[in-house]
Amino acid sequence: QVQLVESGGGWVQPGGSLRLSCATSGFTFSNYGMNWYRQAPGKEREYVAGISLAGDRTNYADSVKGRFTISRDNAKNTLFLQMNSLKPEDTAVYYCKNAANYWGQGTQVTVSA
Numbered sequence: 001q002v003q004l005v006e007s008g009g010g011w012v013q014p015g016g017s018l019r020l021s022c023a024t025s026g027f028t029f030s031n032y033g034m035n036w037y038r039q040a041p042g043k044e045r046e047y048v049a050g051i052s053l054a055g056d057r058t059n060y061a062d063s064v065k066g067r068f069t070i071s072r073d074n075a076k077n078t079l080f081l082q083m084n085s086l087k088p089e090d091t092a093v094y095y096c097k098n099a100a101n102y103w104g105q106g107t108q109v110t111v112s113a
Helices: none
Strands: 005-008 009-010 016-025 035-037 047-052 058-060 066-075 078-083 091-097 105-110
Touching: 005 091, 016 035, 016 091, 016 105, 035 066, 035 078, 047 066, 047 078, 058 066
Parallel strands: 009 105
Antiparallel strands: 005 016, 016 078, 035 047, 035 091, 047 058, 066 078, 091 105
Protein backbone atom coordinates (compact mmCIF):
# COMPACT_ATOMS: atom_id res chain seq x y z
CA GLN A 1 0.00 0.00 0.00
CA VAL A 2 1.50 3.27 -1.13
CA GLN A 3 1.62 5.92 1.58
CA LEU A 4 2.95 9.48 1.58
CA VAL A 5 2.68 11.37 4.86
CA GLU A 6 3.61 15.04 5.06
CA SER A 7 4.65 16.76 8.28
CA GLY A 8 6.38 19.91 9.45
CA GLY A 9 3.72 22.46 8.61
CA GLY A 10 2.55 25.12 11.02
CA TRP A 11 2.33 28.84 11.62
CA VAL A 12 5.30 31.11 10.99
CA GLN A 13 5.82 34.86 10.74
CA PRO A 14 6.80 36.45 7.42
CA GLY A 15 10.51 35.98 6.82
CA GLY A 16 10.58 32.77 8.83
CA SER A 17 11.45 29.23 7.83
CA LEU A 18 9.87 25.80 7.90
CA ARG A 19 11.06 22.38 6.80
CA LEU A 20 8.47 19.99 5.44
CA SER A 21 8.98 16.24 5.31
CA CYS A 22 7.20 13.56 3.31
CA ALA A 23 7.69 10.06 4.67
CA THR A 24 6.89 7.37 2.12
CA SER A 25 6.28 3.64 2.06
CA GLY A 26 4.81 0.98 -0.20
CA PHE A 27 6.92 1.75 -3.26
CA THR A 28 10.60 1.90 -4.18
CA PHE A 29 11.24 5.53 -3.35
CA SER A 30 14.56 5.76 -5.20
CA ASN A 31 12.85 4.76 -8.46
CA TYR A 32 10.54 7.78 -8.58
CA GLY A 33 10.86 11.44 -9.18
CA MET A 34 9.10 13.40 -6.48
CA ASN A 35 7.28 16.71 -6.35
CA TRP A 36 5.80 19.24 -3.96
CA TYR A 37 2.55 21.03 -4.74
CA ARG A 38 0.46 23.49 -2.79
CA GLN A 39 -3.11 24.72 -2.72
CA ALA A 40 -4.11 28.04 -1.25
CA PRO A 41 -7.70 28.76 -0.17
CA GLY A 42 -9.90 29.39 -3.20
CA LYS A 43 -7.11 28.61 -5.65
CA GLU A 44 -6.12 25.65 -7.78
CA ARG A 45 -3.36 23.31 -6.70
CA GLU A 46 -0.01 24.48 -8.10
CA TYR A 47 3.40 22.98 -8.66
CA VAL A 48 6.11 24.07 -6.25
CA ALA A 49 9.21 21.94 -6.87
CA GLY A 50 10.45 18.64 -8.26
CA ILE A 51 13.47 16.42 -7.82
CA SER A 52 14.98 13.60 -9.85
CA LEU A 53 15.44 10.00 -8.69
CA ALA A 54 18.98 10.52 -7.43
CA GLY A 55 18.37 14.07 -6.29
CA ASP A 56 20.87 15.54 -8.73
CA ARG A 57 18.32 17.59 -10.65
CA THR A 58 15.76 19.96 -9.20
CA ASN A 59 13.17 22.34 -10.56
CA TYR A 60 11.21 25.15 -8.96
CA ALA A 61 8.25 27.35 -9.65
CA ASP A 62 9.33 30.93 -10.25
CA SER A 63 7.41 32.04 -7.17
CA VAL A 64 9.65 30.02 -4.82
CA LYS A 65 12.96 29.96 -6.68
CA GLY A 66 15.81 31.07 -4.45
CA ARG A 67 13.75 30.63 -1.27
CA PHE A 68 12.75 26.95 -1.25
CA THR A 69 15.00 23.90 -1.56
CA ILE A 70 13.75 20.41 -2.37
CA SER A 71 15.84 17.42 -1.34
CA ARG A 72 15.51 13.71 -0.69
CA ASP A 73 17.03 10.97 1.42
CA ASN A 74 16.69 7.73 -0.51
CA ALA A 75 18.03 5.70 2.42
CA LYS A 76 15.14 6.96 4.56
CA ASN A 77 12.50 7.10 1.80
CA THR A 78 11.83 10.71 2.67
CA LEU A 79 11.34 13.90 0.69
CA PHE A 80 12.00 17.36 2.12
CA LEU A 81 11.15 20.97 1.36
CA GLN A 82 13.17 23.65 3.12
CA MET A 83 11.25 26.92 2.96
CA ASN A 84 13.04 30.16 3.83
CA SER A 85 12.02 33.81 3.63
CA LEU A 86 8.40 32.80 3.81
CA LYS A 87 5.73 35.23 2.63
CA PRO A 88 2.01 35.43 3.40
CA GLU A 89 1.32 34.29 -0.15
CA ASP A 90 3.06 30.99 0.64
CA THR A 91 0.13 30.13 2.91
CA ALA A 92 -1.35 26.89 1.58
CA VAL A 93 -1.74 23.19 2.14
CA TYR A 94 1.43 21.54 0.88
CA TYR A 95 1.32 18.11 -0.74
CA CYS A 96 3.98 15.66 -1.86
CA LYS A 97 3.44 13.48 -4.91
CA ASN A 98 5.37 10.73 -6.57
CA ALA A 99 5.75 10.29 -10.30
CA ALA A 100 3.06 7.59 -10.26
CA ASN A 101 0.59 10.27 -9.10
CA TYR A 102 0.17 9.11 -5.52
CA TRP A 103 -0.48 12.05 -3.19
CA GLY A 104 -0.10 12.65 0.50
CA GLN A 105 -2.86 14.14 2.64
CA GLY A 106 -1.16 17.52 2.92
CA THR A 107 0.22 19.71 5.68
CA GLN A 108 -0.96 23.26 6.39
CA VAL A 109 1.51 26.14 6.22
CA THR A 110 0.32 29.52 7.45
CA VAL A 111 2.48 32.62 7.11
CA SER A 112 1.15 35.67 8.92
CA ALA A 113 2.09 38.30 11.43
